[in-house]
Structure formats: C-alpha cells, structure tokens
Amino acid sequence: MNAKRTEKPNRTARPLRYLAAALALLFAVFSLCGCDTAEKTETFTAMDTVMTLTVYGGGSAVKDAEALILELEKKLSVTDENSEIHRLNESGSLELDPDTAVLVSRALSLCAETDGALDITIYPVVRAWGFTTGDCRVPTGEELASLLPLVDFGAVRISGNTVTLPEGAMLDLGAVAKGYASDCAAALLREKGVESAILNLGGNVYALGSKPDGSAWRVGVADPFGEGGTYSLVLSVTDMAVVTSGGYQRFFEQDGVIYRHIIDPATGRPVDNGLASVTIVCEEGLKADALSTALYVMGYEKAVEYWKKHGGFDAVFILNDGSIHITEGLESCLASASGGQTPEIIKK
Numbered sequence: 001m002n003a004k005r006t007e008k009p010n011r012t013a014r015p016l017r018y019l020a021a022a023l024a025l026l027f028a029v030f031s032l033c034g035c036d037t038a039e040k041t042e043t044f045t046a047m048d049t050v051m052t053l054t055v056y057g058g059g060s061a062v063k064d065a066e067a068l069i070l071e072l073e074k075k076l077s078v079t080d081e082n083s084e085i086h087r088l089n090e091s092g093s094l095e096l097d098p099d100t101a102v103l104v105s106r107a108l109s110l111c112a113e114t115d116g117a118l119d120i121t122i123y124p125v126v127r128a129w130g131f132t133t134g135d136c137r138v139p140t141g142e143e144l145a146s147l148l149p150l151v152d153f154g155a156v157r158i159s160g161n162t163v164t165l166p167e168g169a170m171l172d173l174g175a176v177a178k179g180y181a182s183d184c185a186a187a188l189l190r191e192k193g194v195e196s197a198i199l200n201l202g203g204n205v206y207a208l209g210s211k212p213d214g215s216a217w218r219v220g221v222a223d224p225f226g227e228g229g230t231y232s233l234v235l236s237v238t239d240m241a242v243v244t245s246g247g248y249q250r251f252f253e254q255d256g257v258i259y260r261h262i263i264d265p266a267t268g269r270p271v272d273n274g275l276a277s278v279t280i281v282c283e284e285g286l287k288a289d290a291l292s293t294a295l296y297v298m299g300y301e302k303a304v305e306y307w308k309k310h311g312g313f314d315a316v317f318i319l320n321d322g323s324i325h326i327t328e329g330l331e332s333c334l335a336s337a338s339g340g341q342t343p344e345i346i347k348k
C-alpha cells in the first residue's frame with residue numbers, strides 16, 4: 001500500500017520534469033544559435049551628437065556598445081581636459097593607450113593618402129574659428145597665416161605608443177572618431193553574437209549584417225537642402241559603413257556669410273567648393289569617416305579622380321546645384337531617390 005502511495009506522485013511528476021528539461025534545452029539551443037532577436041534601442045549623446053544603436057538579439061550587448069562609445073569619447077575628445085588627446089596637445093608628447101596609438105597612426109596614413117585634404121593636425125585652426133568651443137568667430141588673415149605652419153600631419157612622430165607633436169601643434173580626431181567608434185561597436189556586437197544591428201552615430205551609420213528578416217538595411221542619405229529627416233536617396237546595404245560629411249550640419253553665420261566646420265588645410269578657411277555633401281560607403285567606418293571629410297575638402301572633380309585612382313569605396317556626391325552623382329558600385333544598392341531624380345552614375 002505504502003509503496004503504491006509513493007509511486008503515484010512520481011508518475012505525475014515525471015512529465016513535468018521532462019517538460020522542464022525540454023524547455024531548458026530549448027532555451028540553451030536558442031541562446032547558442034543566436035535566436036534571441038529581440039530589438040533593443042539605446043539613444044544617447046556622445047561625441048557632440050545624438051547616437052542611436054538598434055540591436056537585434058545579443059542580450060545586454062547594446063548597453064555594452066553604448067558604454068564602449070562613451071569610453072572612447074573620454075579618450076578621444078579634444079575638449080575634455082582628461083582625454084588622452086587633450087593631454088597630448090597640452091604636453092606635446094604622450095604615451096597613448098595602444099588602441100588610440102593605432103587609431104592615430106591609421107588616421108595619419110589616411111592624411112597622407114588624401115594628400116593632406118584630411119589633416120588631423122588641423123586643431124589650432126579649428127580652435128581659432130571656435131568650432132569646438134561654440135564661441136565661433138572669423139579669425140584675421142594674419143592669425144590664420146601664423147597658425148597654418150602648425151597644420152602638418154607629416155611632422156607628427158610615433159614611436160611605439162608614444163606620439164610627439166612639434167611645438168604648438170595639436171591633434172583633432174573629430175573627422176575620424178565617430179567612424180572609428182562605429183567599427184569598435186560593431187566588432188564588440190559581433191563578438192557577442194549579434195548578426196543584425198543598425199548603428200547611427202550622428203550621421204555616421206554602420207549597418208551590421210542584414211535586417212532580422214534577412215533583407216538588406218536601408219540607409220538614407222540626408223538631403224542637404226532639406227529640413228532634416230528628409231533623404232536625397234536611400235541605399236540598400238549589408239555590413240557597410242555609410243558616412244556623410246557636409247557643410248549643412250555645423251556652421252555659423254556672420255555678416256550674411258556662412259562659415260562651415262570643415263576646414264581646407266591648405267588655406268585654413270572653411271570649405272566652399274560647390275559640394276553640399278559627400279557620402280562614403282565602404283566596409284570600414286574609420287575609412288568612410290576619413291574619406292567623407294577629405295573628399296568634401298577636395299571638391300567634386302578631385303574627389304572623383306581620387307575614387308578612380310584608389311577605389312575600395314563608393315561615394316554619393318550632392319552638389320550645391322542639387323545634382324546627385326553616385327559611383328558605379330552603388331547603382332545596384334540604390335533603393336530610391338527623392339523627387340524621382342535619377343542620379344548620374346560615375347564610371348571608372
């Protein structure tokens with residue numbers, strides 16, 4: 001009798017145990033195969049802009065990516081007195097964190113490749129215009145002439161992780177930091193098993209993988225003449241950085257003249273060459289960010305020559321006359337263009 005009584009509850013518990021084990025197994029399989037596709041979005045301010053990270057799956061990975069970007073900002077900011085870059089600019093020579101040293105070295109290579117259209121030693125001039133402090137003003141010709149000799153990326157020395165600047169020279173990584181941060185965030189997300197994410201670091205977009213349904217991400221290229229939130233065209237991309245530089249984003253006006261935040265290192269003056277914006281599409285955010293600034297400085301004709309000579313990326317050029325020009329690799333990525341305007345295809 002006793003034995004029978006103890007058998008009964010065991011028989012009813014067994015199916016429950018099987019069910020619990022089956023559910024645990026299912027959960028483990030889901031976690032391992034990355035089937036957690038829940039959407040997580042974080043919006044925050046960093047590097048002087050609003051960033052939005054949208055990540056599918058990866059548990060808390062989106063939070064980790066945000067923390068990583070905020071950490072990078074602390075190291076790379078030119079205005080934060082505790083940042084590595086600020087301390088280097090103050091002291092003239094500093095041993096940097098190995099990752100920062102690699103970034104500086106890679107950025108210097110891109111300065112050389114673009115023949116100084118990108119020049120990360122631009123800071124004395126950028127500061128004189130007040131773009132980073134918000135205290136914008138038009139420097140005199142003499143002031144610019146005295147600062148221009150300090151703008152010379154070729155004079156920066158790197159030995160191990162120690163960077164040394166000539167007397168008075170100062171680095172500004174503002175033209176490459178967001179692109180670099182997008183690469184770092186994407187690498188961290190991939191490490192955590194994320195296969196689908198769209199990272200928007202204030203117009204520096206990185207499309208990781210594809211959408212959760214397997215289709216390509218659609219990334220809009222902002223209309224430089226629009227109110228904001230309007231696009232000149234939309235590109236379908238996977239595993240690509242899409243980065244835009246344009247004078248329409250940050251500028252100030254004095255006596256009816258508009259002064260934009262991207263400086264031609266040859267003159268020390270804001271770029272004004274007929275280009276409204278340049279968008280670069282390539283696999284590396286850092287390169288896309290560097291080239292979008294550099295090709296904007298070069299102007300349309302030189303930028304097209306640069307693309308023909310170097311390749312390895314695609315570009316969208318929007319001119320002040322409203323015309324849109326895209327390099328041939330983007331023809332197949334073009335999802336839509338606003339106002340039915342067909343962009344001109346630039347062939348090699």
Ligand code: ADP
Nearest residue numbers: 117118119120122174175245261262263265293
């Ligand atoms: P944004 O930061 O607005 O996305 P960019 O990537 O083009 O735009 O970077 C512009 C920033 O880079 C400027 O705010 C300034 O700090 C710095 N800068 C301006 N002109 C140059 C230049 N010719 N080379 C390198 N850095 C530049």
Ligand code: MG
Nearest residue numbers: 175289290293
């Ligand atoms: Mg840039």
